[in-house]
Amino acid sequence: METQTILIKNSTIIGEDVRRGSVLIEDDKIVDITRKGSTGADEVIDAEGKVLIPGLVNTHTHLSMSLMRGLADDLPLDIWLNDHIWPVEAHLEGEHCYVGALLSALEMIKSGTTTCNDMYFFMDEVAQAIDESGIRGLLCHGMIDLFDEDKRKEEYKETLRIIEKCHNTADGRIQVTLGPHTPYTCSTELLNWVRETADEKGLKIHIHVSETEKEVEDSLNDRKKRPFEYLEDINFLGPDVIAAHSVWLSGAEIALIKDNNVKISHNPLSNMKLASGISPVSDMLANDVCVSLGTDGVASNNNLDLFQEMKTASLLQKVRTLDPTVLPANKMLEMATINGATALGMEEEIGTIEVGKKADLILVDMKKPHLSPYRNPISHLAYSAEGSDVSTVICDGEVLMREREVLIMDEAEVIEMAENAAEDLISKS
Numbered sequence: 001m002e003t004q005t006i007l008i009k010n011s012t013i014i015g016e017d018v019r020r021g022s023v024l025i026e027d028d029k030i031v032d033i034t035r036k037g038s039t040g041a042d043e044v045i046d047a048e049g050k051v052l053i054p055g056l057v058n059t060h061t062h063l064s065m066s067l068m069r070g071l072a073d074d075l076p077l078d079i080w081l082n083d084h085i086w087p088v089e090a091h092l093e094g095e096h097c098y099v100g101a102l103l104s105a106l107e108m109i110k111s112g113t114t115t116c117n118d119m120y121f122f123m124d125e126v127a128q129a130i131d132e133s134g135i136r137g138l139l140c141h142g143m144i145d146l147f148d149e150d151k152r153k154e155e156y157k158e159t160l161r162i163i164e165k166c167h168n169t170a171d172g173r174i175q176v177t178l179g180p181h182t183p184y185t186c187s188t189e190l191l192n193w194v195r196e197t198a199d200e201k202g203l204k205i206h207i208h209v210s211e212t213e214k215e216v217e218d219s220l221n222d223r224k225k226r227p228f229e230y231l232e233d234i235n236f237l238g239p240d241v242i243a244a245h246s247v248w249l250s251g252a253e254i255a256l257i258k259d260n261n262v263k264i265s266h267n268p269l270s271n272m273k274l275a276s277g278i279s280p281v282s283d284m285l286a287n288d289v290c291v292s293l294g295t296d297g298v299a300s301n302n303n304l305d306l307f308q309e310m311k312t313a314s315l316l317q318k319v320r321t322l323d324p325t326v327l328p329a330n331k332m333l334e335m336a337t338i339n340g341a342t343a344l345g346m347e348e349e350i351g352t353i354e355v356g357k358k359a360d361l362i363l364v365d366m367k368k369p370h371l372s373p374y375r376n377p378i379s380h381l382a383y384s385a386e387g388s389d390v391s392t393v394i395c396d397g398e399v400l401m402r403e404r405e406v407l408i409m410d411e412a413e414v415i416e417m418a419e420n421a422a423e424d425l426i427s428k429s
Contacts, residue, residue, distance in 0.1 A: 003026050003027055004026070004027055004042050004043075004397070005024065005025065005026050005040075005041040005042045005043070006024075006025040006041055006042065006043045006044075006045065006359070006394070006397070006399070007022060007023075007024050007025075007041035007043070007044045007045065008022060008023045008024075008025070008045045008047050008052060008361070008363070009022040009044060009045070009046055009047065010022070010046055010047050010048040011023065011047030011048075011050060011051065011052040011363065012047075012050070012051045012052065012366075012377055013033065013051075013052045013353055014051055014052065014053045014333070014353070014377060014378065014381070015352060015353050015354075018377055018378065019035075020035065021033060021034055021035050021036075022034050022035075022036065023052065023353065023361070024041065025359040025361075025394070025397050026397075027397050028171075028358055028359055028396045028397035028398075029356065029357065029358060029359055029397065030353065030354065030355055030356065030357050030358075030359050030361075031355060032355065033353065033354075033355060043399070045363070045392060045399075045402070047363050047392075049365065049366055049367045050363040050364060050365050050366060050391060050392075051363070051364050051366060051377045051381070052353065052361055052362075052363055053112075053333070053337065053353070053361070053362055053364065053381065054337040054338070054341075054350065054351055054352055054353055054360060054361060054362075055112065055113065055114025055115060055337075055350065055360035055361060055362050055393065055394075055395060056111075056112050056113040056114065056115075056306040056336045056337060056340070056362070057113070057114075057115045057116075057117075057292065057293075057336065057337060057339075057340025057341055057343075057344065057350070057351065058108065058113045058115070058116045058117065058293070058294055058295055058304065058306055058340070059116075059117045059242060059244075059263075059265035059292040059293065059294045059340050059343045059344065060117055060119075060206075060242075060244040060245075060265040060267055060294025060295070060296055061104065061116045061117065061118045061119075061294065061295060061296070061297065061304070062118065062119060062120045062142075062296065062297030062298075062299075063100060063101040063104035063105070063116065063118050063120065063126060063129075063297075064092070064096065064097040064098075064099075064100030064101050064104070064120050064121070064122070064126060065085075065100065065120070065297035065298050065299040066100045066101075066103045066104045066107070066297075066298040066304075066418065067096060067099070067100040067103070067418060067421055067422040067425055068085065068088060068297075068298065068299035068422075068425075069298045069299065069302050069303075070302060071084065071085075071088065071299055071426070072084035072085065072299065073273075073302075075274075076274065076275065077211065077212050077274045077276060078212075078214065080274060080300065085299060087429055088425060088426065088429045089121070090429065091425060091428040091429045092121055092122065092425065093122070094122040094124075094125040095125070095421065096122075096421050096424070096425050097120065097121060097122035097123075097125045097126055098122070098125035098126065098128055098129050099129075099414075099417045099418055099420075099421035100418065100421065101118075101120075101125070101126040101129035101130065102129040102132065102133065102409070102414050102417070102418075103414055103415070103417075103418040104116075104298065104304060105129055105130060105132075105133035105135055105409075106133070106406065106409060106411060106414050106415075107298075107303065107304045108135060108304050109133065109134075109135065109393050109400050109401050109406060109408070110387065110388070110390065110401065110404075110406065111303075111304060111305045111306065111307065111386075111387025111388070111390055112306065112307070112362040112364070112387060112390035112393060113135070113304065113306055114135050114136060114350075114360040114362070114393065114394075114395040114400075115135065115136040115137070115138075115340065115341070115344065115346070115350060115360065115395075116130075116135065116136070116137050116138070117137075117138045117177070117206060117242060117265070117294070117343075117344055118130075118137055118138065118139050118140070119139075119140050119141075119142045119179040119181075119206050120141075120142055121141065121142060123139045123140065123141050123162045123166065123176075124161075124162060124165050124166055126139055127139055127162075127165075127166040127169065127170070127174050130170065130173070130174055131169065131170040131173070131174060132408070132409065133400070133408055133409060134173075134395050134396070134398050134400045134408045135173070135395050135400070136173045136174075136350070136360065136395060136396070137173065137174050137175075138174075138175045138176070138177050138204060138206070138344055139162070139166060139174060139175070139176055139177070140159075140162075140176060140177040140178055140179030140206050141155070141158050141159050141162050141179055142179045142181050143155040143158075143159060143178075143179055143180045143181060143186060143190060143194070144181045144185045144186065145185075145186055145187050145189075145190045146185060147187045152187060152189060152190050152193075155190065156190075156193060159178060159179070159197075162176055163176045163201065163203070167203075171396065173395075173396055175204075176203065177203055177204040177205060177206045177242075178194045178197060178198050178203050178204070178205045178206070179205075179206045179207070180194050180205070180207050181207070181208060182207065182208045182209065182211075182215070183207075183209065183219065183227050183230060183231060184215060184218060184219065184227075188234055191231070191234060191236050192234060192236075194236075195234075195235065195236050195238075198238075198240055203240070204240050204241075204242060204344065204345060205236075205238075205240055205241045205242065206242045206244070207241065207242070207243055207244070208243075208244045208245055209227050209228060209231070209243040209244070209245065209246055210226070210227045210228065210243075210245060210246050210247055210248045210249060210253075211244075211245035211247055211248075211271070211276050212247070212248065212274075212276050212277070213248050213276075213277060215227065215248070216248045226250060226252075226253055227253075228243075228246075228249070228253040228256050228257060229252070229253065229256065232256050232260070237256065237257075237260035237262050238260055238261070238262070239260065239261035239262070239263070240345070241260070241262045241263065242262075242263045242264075242265055242343050242344070243257070243262055243263070243264055243265065244265040244267060244294060244296070245265070245266075245267055245271065245276070245279065246264045246265075246266070246279055246284075247271055247276050247277040247278065247279045248277060249279070249280055249283075249284075251283075254280070254283055254284055254287055254289065255287070257284065257287075257289050258284075258287045258288060258289050261290075262289075263290045263291075263292065263342070263343035263344075264279075264281075264284060264289060264290065264291045264292070264343075265291075265292055265293070265294040265343065266279050266281050266291050266292065266293055266294065266313060266335070267293075267294045267295060267296040267309075268293075268309055268312045268313045268316050269295065269296075269301050269308060269309060269312055270295065270296035270297075270300045270301050272312070272316070273300055273301065273302075274300055278316055278317075278319075278320045280320070281313065281316075281317050281327065282317045282320070282321055282323075282326040282327060285327075285331070290339055290342050290343055291335060291339060292335055292336075292339040292340040292342070292343040293306055293309045293310065293313060293335050293336050293339075293340065294309075295309060303387075304387075305386065305387035306336050306387070307381070307385050307386050307387050307389075308386070308387070309336070310332040310333070310335070310336050310381075310382050311332070311382060311383050313327060313332060313335065314326075314327040314328070314329070314331075314332050314382060314383070329376075329378045329379045329381070329382035329383060330378050330382075332382040333378060333381055333382055337351050337352065338351035338352050339351075358396060358397075359394055359395075359396065359397040360394065360395050360396065361393075361394045362390050362392065362393050362394070363390070363391050363392040363393075364381065364385055364389050364390055364391065365389050365390075365391040366380065366389075368389055370384050370385075370386075371384055371385060371389065391403055391404055
């Protein structure tokens with residue numbers, strides 16, 4: 001196959017430092033970063049007035065839940081789940097999950113996210129949507145056995161099916177992980193199986209831990225241990241574990257997280273909306289824990305805009321600690337990019353703009369009233385920018401959106417499909 005080249009010229013490149021320059025892409029990789037623009041590329045993108053940053057990495061999503069946007073707002077987590085979300089999910093079909101994932105992929109492209117870490121159901125249908133959208137995804141079937149042996153065997157079977165069918169597909173853009181839902185919906189037997197399978201197959205583990213105070217209280221009542229202490233006790237924790245939320249943590253649990261090199265996905269907007277609490281992110285970062293950013297599902301957020309998560313995460317920690325110096329702008333940008341890549345085990349491939357890395361890049365248009373005067377691009381990205389300021393998105397060397405026009409799919413068609421699928425799903429429940 002003939003090599004395809006893209007030159008991004010006249011950009012402000014955000015890396016170790018901020019500098020003007022050009023980036024040359026060959027096929028799926030960055031091959032040159034220079035002060036001067038070269039000529040002869042198949043496609044030239046003039047990035048004057050824009051900043052170039054790595055594609056954002058969303059480390060905790062439930063993509064297909066976009067069909068439930070606005071369905072059940074302003075409720076506590078247990079009522080939200082038990083009385084509203086789970087009854088609707090009982091009627092989910094593969095087509096719903098495909099369309100919901102396609103809608104979320106469209107939303108992520110339009111707001112600059114090129115990689116996501118997703119847990120849900122009908123994950124082969126989700127994989128199809130991710131493949132068609134051109135973005136990168138780590139996908140897992142959400143395993144819930146509720147301590148029932150027959151259900152447990154079904155979860156093993158479905159997980160192994162998804163691994164067999166989808167792992168390392170879409171030219172390597174799609175990987176499969178193991179997805180035990182939570183320590184309170186999964187038996188010790190299931191968690192042990194997950195740990196053994198992860199070790200045997202070299203797969204990541206994606207799990208919700210300590211999202212609410214009630215979860216911790218129940219764990220103390222049932223097991224006489226906090227959730228992370230219980231997981232340590234059964235030898236579940238390790239550097240391949242991505243723990244979403246991790247809001248209610250003791251100092252001892254933060255030490256366990258650090259000692260086991262567990263990766264944390266912080267979801268500030270979802271935690272605030274469900275009034276789950278404020279994760280002690282600054283304490284974890286002070287202990288050299290890898291903390292990245294996630295949005296959670298659209299049903300509890302209600303969007304997938306990581307720019308909002310960056311600003312919110314920073315301000316939330318400043319209020320929690322009453323210290324305006326914690327989580328500064330540059331740290332937030334790291335959490336949304338290289339920390340996310342590290343959490344997913346992809347730090348050698350994505351997360352920074354470097355020669356040899358994958359061409360997952362986004363351009364943010366700084367010629368906006370809320371981004372003027374153009375003074376401090378890193379501050380503007382963390383505190384002033386919105387997902388809608390993203391003008392161009394490249395993933396794996398393919399231009400998915402150019403000057404706000406999505407090229408990889410028909411935007412109007414996807415929105416119409418989503419309206420119809422959502423109506424069908426809600427009518428059944």
